[in-house]
Amino acid sequence: MMNLALDAFEFGLHTHIYYGVNKLNELPSIIRKYGYNKVFICSDKGIVQSGGLQRLEALLSEAGVAFYSCTEVEPDPTIEMVQRAKNLYVEHRCDALIGMGGGSSIDTAKGVSVAAANPGDLSQYEGKDKIPNKGPDVITIPTTAGTGSEVTHATVLKDSKRHYKMGILSAHLHARAAVLDPQLLTTVPRGVAAVTGMDALSHAIESYTSNQAQPITEAFGLYAIRLIGRHLRPFAARRADLTAACHMMLASTMAGAAFIWGRIAAVHAISHPLGGRLGVAHGLANSLLLPVVMRYNVGTNYEKFRDIAVALGENVEGLSLRAAAERSITAVELLIRDLEIPTTLSALDLKPSDEELNVIAQEAMDSGMTSANPKDCTVKDLRAMLEQIR
Numbered sequence: 001m002m003n004l005a006l007d008a009f010e011f012g013l014h015t016h017i018y019y020g021v022n023k024l025n026e027l028p029s030i031i032r033k034y035g036y037n038k039v040f041i042c043s044d045k046g047i048v049q050s051g052g053l054q055r056l057e058a059l060l061s062e063a064g065v066a067f068y069s070c071t072e073v074e075p076d077p078t079i080e081m082v083q084r085a086k087n088l089y090v091e092h093r094c095d096a097l098i099g100m101g102g103g104s105s106i107d108t109a110k111g112v113s114v115a116a117a118n119p120g121d122l123s124q125y126e127g128k129d130k131i132p133n134k135g136p137d138v139i140t141i142p143t144t145a146g147t148g149s150e151v152t153h154a155t156v157l158k159d160s161k162r163h164y165k166m167g168i169l170s171a172h173l174h175a176r177a178a179v180l181d182p183q184l185l186t187t188v189p190r191g192v193a194a195v196t197g198m199d200a201l202s203h204a205i206e207s208y209t210s211n212q213a214q215p216i217t218e219a220f221g222l223y224a225i226r227l228i229g230r231h232l233r234p235f236a237a238r239r240a241d242l243t244a245a246c247h248m249m250l251a252s253t254m255a256g257a258a259f260i261w262g263r264i265a266a267v268h269a270i271s272h273p274l275g276g277r278l279g280v281a282h283g284l285a286n287s288l289l290l291p292v293v294m295r296y297n298v299g300t301n302y303e304k305f306r307d308i309a310v311a312l313g314e315n316v317e318g319l320s321l322r323a324a325a326e327r328s329i330t331a332v333e334l335l336i337r338d339l340e341i342p343t344t345l346s347a348l349d350l351k352p353s354d355e356e357l358n359v360i361a362q363e364a365m366d367s368g369m370t371s372a373n374p375k376d377c378t379v380k381d382l383r384a385m386l387e388q389i390r
Ligand SMILES: [Fe+2]
Pocket: 147, 199, 202, 203, 268, 282, 286
């Protein structure tokens, strides 16, 4: 059931989207349109191995667009790495950024943009709207589906001294443009396709059920859930299935657009410290937590959870509203099983102590992200969720 349109809300999508198979070929003309002189490309070794970066460089060279490629991006980019990339950005006199890759490359490009225009250590900009100056433009080219970072106002960087993943949220972090070329998804490894798809599903479900949801984010979120329900299995099974890749690309971006305003909640609150403390990859951490958090939240809005069940392809005819709502949790569990994603920390050979889980629960609480959760959470509640995935 939609929120009453009587409720006030804000919505804006600030990133110009260029979507299509082989859309990457239009990048030189897009760069020319914005008038950049030299672009700084943030990318990683996986993109080099897949040949994606070489394709990008050949396109730019042929068109006479000046560029510098930085391929040093690591998974879970650190503040220190972003600072090093920023020094290269300045040294090579670039005036715009391209983030090509998964969330790590895109978040690094956003981080360099912040560092190029704002003094001091990036950790002081943690939180919402703390960045004084808008940095150079960023063009995002996602190669996973995905984090949604291609359109969101967020970058997540690791403070390795504190073993802490911090979120920087600001209107200055919206990419100027996103080039969505589903062809780029076809070289993603199967395991990455599965867990990044679960990240997108977490964005869609968390924003759809959050207490900040509003009609436009609900529309984006529910549509993304439907696309993921239909296309994540075939996409993970065979990434060369271009139809599935197209729909997953769209789902990822729409789920990202949904959570700019609809927000994300308890799943992401816990998954960030789980990544920071135990090194669990973001999509995998969300996959562990999503069914647990859904079970915690389901009673807050049976209609919405029934909508999710239907969007995921469940037949709820003849069921009570409550039973239909609970089908959404089963549907997510079945999806995780079919994708062969582990469901516990011990299955990942992780044996955190009670004290470590207490710290993670506390950091999840301190992140402030649970304020968008449809049901209030205490540290004790978050700790109990962690116990369920132990
Ligand atoms: Fe996420």
